[in-house]
Amino acid sequence: MSILNQGYYNLEVVVVDDNQFDSTANLSEELCFDPRVRVVRNPGSHGPSQARNFGVQSAIGELITFLDDDDFYLPGRLSSIMSFYEQSGDRYSFISAGRFAEMDDFSEIQPIPGQRFGVISLENIKFGNSIDIGVLMKKEFFEQLGGFDEKLSSLEDWDLFIRALKVKDGYKIKRFDYAVSRTEGRDRVSEREAAGYFDIAEKYSKEFGYKWTFIPRSKGLNLAGQFSLAKAVFYSYRSSSLLPARIYLSSRFPRMIRITKELSARRQP
Numbered sequence: 695m696s697i698l699n700q701g702y703y704n705l706e707v708v709v710v711d712d713n714q715f716d717s718t719a720n721l722s723e724e725l726c727f728d729p730r731v732r733v734v735r736n737p738g739s740h741g742p743s744q745a746r747n748f749g750v751q752s753a754i755g756e757l758i759t760f761l762d763d764d765d766f767y768l769p770g771r772l773s774s775i776m777s778f779y780e781q782s783g784d785r786y787s788f789i790s791a792g793r794f795a796e797m798d799d800f801s802e803i804q805p806i807p808g809q810r811f812g813v814i815s816l817e818n819i820k821f822g823n824s825i826d827i828g829v830l831m832k833k834e835f836f837e838q839l840g841g842f843d844e845k846l847s848s849l850e851d852w853d854l855f856i857r858a859l860k861v862k863d864g865y866k867i868k869r870f871d872y873a874v875s876r877t878e879g880r881d882r883v884s885e886r887e888a889a890g891y892f893d894i895a896e897k898y899s900k901e902f903g904y905k906w907t908f909i910p911r912s913k914g915l916n917l918a919g920q921f922s923l924a925k926a927v928f929y930s931y932r933s934s935s936l937l938p939a940r941i942y943l944s945s946r947f948p949r950m951i952r953i954t955k956e957l958s959a960r961r962q963p
Contacts (some may be wrong), residue, residue, distance in 0.1 A: 707731045712745040719898030743842035743850045767846040768871040775830045787831040787858040792870035811868040816859040823852035826872045888917035908933035
């Protein structure tokens with residue numbers, strides 16, 4: 695419902711019913727009777743990449759954006775992004791904004807660290823993705839990129855943004871208006887992230903180099919609970935980077951890493 699409460703009316707909402715059995719009867723009355731909403735059936739068992747690609751194919755608008763079924767847009771997000779697009783035109787490959795995490799239907803809110811705002815280049819997301827799935831992008835450009843890679847286990851958004859930024863820079867507005875749901879017990883795409891990191895490492899190993907592959911592999915092993923201190927030290931040595939060690943330490947001692955970052959920030963003039 696958050697997409698319909700944006701105060702932005704010139705839009706088409708394509709709801710992809712990606713279940714084996716028709717679940718359109720479960721839609722709320724607001725969705726069923728809103729003329730902006732169109733439900734498309736995508737029967738069978740498909741991954742999120744295929745479902746999103748199917749939704750884009752069904753869309754008739756010039757611009758597209760995305761919203762996962764358990765995430766939220768805060769009021770004003772679409773207006774803010776569209777206003778920026780109207781000012782910048784085709785200068786950027788995509789336009790996004792800030793995100794944060796919510797748990798148990800907003801009973802708890804947590805910031806998502808490491809977000810960069812302003813102009814986003816390929817180098818800015820080479821070692822990790824700080825862009826949410828709700829980017830604004832021209833449909834034609836999305837199709838030229840080939841859409842989401844349906845062969846990836848997860849992290850298909852990171853992969854799309856890598857390909858987009860190889861064409862031209864993106865932009866991220868400093869406004870926190872995308873809520874990522876992290877409520878325990880919900881089946882989320884992010885649960886397959888460990889395999890996704892290995893897929894990304896393999897896909898871009900030749901392009902980004904052998905040393906770079908140790909960074910996404912470190913994140914995959916860490917998520918899978920298979921990243922030991924010995925591996926972290928070895929991966930840091932092979933990658934010529936402290937990132938694998940930081941990945942290991944931040945998961946074991948998150949409070950210590952957070953305090954260190956805060957102290958470093960205070961020392962900066």
